[in-house]
Amino acid sequence: xxxxxxxxxxxxxxxxxxLVEAAGKRVLFDFGDGLDKDEHxxxxxxxxxxxxxxxxxxxxxxxxxxxxGAVGNPCVFATxxxxxxLQGSLPPGVAQVIPEQxxxxxxxxxxxxxxxxxxxxxxxxxxxxxxxGFVYTGDISLESRGMAFDYPPPASTLLVDxxxxxxxxxxxxxxxxxxxxxxxxxxxxxxxAGRGTDMVLALASQGHEVHVSADVGQEVEAATGRSxxxxxxxxxxxxxVIVATEPNAEAGLSAGLLQRGGFRFVFSSHVPNGTPARxxxxxxxxxxxxxxxxxxxxxxxxxxxxxxxxxxxxxxxDMTAAPELARxxxxxxTLEPETEI
Ligand SMILES: [Zn+2]
Numbered sequence: 001x002x003x004x005x006x007x008x009x010x011x012x013x014x015x016x017x018x019l020v021e022a023a024g025k026r027v028l029f030d031f032g033d034g035l036d037k038d039e040h041x042x043x044x045x046x047x048x049x050x051x052x053x054x055x056x057x058x059x060x061x062x063x064x065x066x067x068x069g070a071v072g073n074p075c076v077f078a079t080x081x082x083x084x085x086l087q088g089s090l091p092p093g094v095a096q097v098i099p100e101q102x103x104x105x106x107x108x109x110x111x112x113x114x115x116x117x118x119x120x121x122x123x124x125x126x127x128x129x130x131x132x133g134f135v136y137t138g139d140i141s142l143e144s145r146g147m148a149f150d151y152p153p154p155a156s157t158l159l160v161d162x163x164x165x166x167x168x169x170x171x172x173x174x175x176x177x178x179x180x181x182x183x184x185x186x187x188x189x190x191x192x193a194g195r196g197t198d199m200v201l202a203l204a205s206q207g208h209e210v211h212v213s214a215d216v217g218q219e220v221e222a223a224t225g226r227s228x229x230x231x232x233x234x235x236x237x238x239x240x241v242i243v244a245t246e247p248n249a250e251a252g253l254s255a256g257l258l259q260r261g262g263f264r265f266v267f268s269s270h271v272p273n274g275t276p277a278r279x280x281x282x283x284x285x286x287x288x289x290x291x292x293x294x295x296x297x298x299x300x301x302x303x304x305x306x307x308x309x310x311x312x313x314x315x316x317x318d319m320t321a322a323p324e325l326a327r328x329x330x331x332x333x334t335l336e337p338e339t340e341i
Contacts, residue, residue, distance in 0.1 A: 002129040004157065006337040008032070008041040009315045013163060013270055015041040016061045016315065018136060019049070020341070022129060023108040028052045028071065029125060029136045029159075033063025037274030040064075048072030051106050053098075055138025056122030057085035057193045060316075065089050077106065079113075081121025085193040098123070101150060117141040117149030118161075118293055119193050120223060124152055132156030134341040135307055137315075139163070142299045143171040143292050146197045146223055155307045157334075157341040162314030163270070163294040165322030171292040178266060178289050179206040185239035186264045189254045189277070190216065191247045195293050197223045199243045204228075211236070213244040213253035238262045248277035269293075297325050304332060311339065 002022035009016040015032035026049045034040050043064055049071045054062050057078075065076060066089055077096045078086070098104055100123055103112045113123040118139040127134045133155035140161050142149050182188065182203065190196045196216035201224070204210045210228055212220065217230045233256035236242055245252035247269035257263045258276055267277040268291035280286035294316075295303070304312045311334040319326050319335060326333055 002127075002131065002134065002341045004134065004159065004313075004339050004341045006313075007043070007046055010313065010335065010337060012318050013316045014039070014060070015063065016055075016138070017041055017043065017046070017064070018159060019046060020127065020134070022127070025050045025107045025109060027106070027109065028074075030055055030061040030138060031064045031071075031076075032058075032060040035060050035270065035272040037272065039272075043067060043070045046071050049074050052076045053111070053125055054078040054082055054086075055116065055124065055136070056119040057082045058119060058139065058191060061138060062086060062089075068094065077104075079121045079123055082119075082123075085121070112153060114150030114152055115148045117144040117147045120147065120197070120219065121193075122147075124150075126152050126155060129156075129341050131341060132310070135159065135309075137161045137303070139293070139316075140295055140299075140303075141293050142295055142302075144195075144198055146201055151303075151306055153307075156310045157313070157339070158304055158307050158309035158311070159313045159315055160300055160303060161294050161316060162300050162319075162322070162325060163316040164292070164296060165317045165319070166297050166324045167290075167292075168297050169290060169292070170296070174268075174290045174292060175202045175206070178268070178291065179203060179208065181266060181287065181289060182208060182241045185237070186241055186266050187236075187254055187257055188241070188243045188266045189247050189249055189268070190243060190245060191269065192216075192245045192252070193219070194247070195291060196220065196243055196245070199291070200228055203241055203243070208241045211240045211242045213242070215245050215252065216243050233257065233260060236263075238264070248272065248275035249280070250275050250277075297322070297328070300325060301328050304329065313339070
């Protein structure tokens, strides 16, 4: 028998930490940190674990890896690209490389990964269980132009990124809106190791001359071999279209340009409390325009149907605010913090 215990990540957008106990092992799927200022999950309740499987390098999925001692200093399994993004955060000898698409075994547990379409090197996980299999998607997107999504194998339990709840709008429409707004210059803020490449390619395909921060430029070149003009805090101009990290102007070139002043900012991520983005949006000094990096309502349903799942746990979302998704999932909807998988 295998059991899933949600440590954090159900009922709201927060740190992803999911404990699975199976075959005498205790393993974590993701080990994230909170997104709001000074928000941290209670990881002391977890106890020692045998392994941590990281879906991707974003803070809400990998941000607690600096505190491995709290969970018994286990090995951390992640793809080479995810480990690259986490460089310097892991103690020596802890990292174990897993494939972006493939199968591997850890302590008698049989796992499969596939590409998640959300972040470079990001993956979902499938684990074999006696009850019919378990899929943890991490963060996924089925709409990315530059990052592939592989459909997972059948699984009786699906723990799925449902961050957007009932949102049904298509990325193509969102790109058109952002492209219109960016006429005459804008700073499009994005996370490192995220949608930067997609944003650059989409805006370029709409006819914009796109400039990039140095880190975004490296990501685009690594993914596509194409190079775009790099600007920094001094050379950037307000009439340019600039794709820059970080997503809420809390760091990186976006923070530098905010400090310099005179730029129009477009935010499109989850906007945590206590960030410059939140303040600017509340003062009507910046806009928030959606850019899907998580599944739409229909994508979540498609995935649940595809996997043939009997129970579906929608992660990272307040389901009281997603009545259509709840209705569509019907009897499959599970919000229990502990369940057999
Ligand atoms: Zn993410």
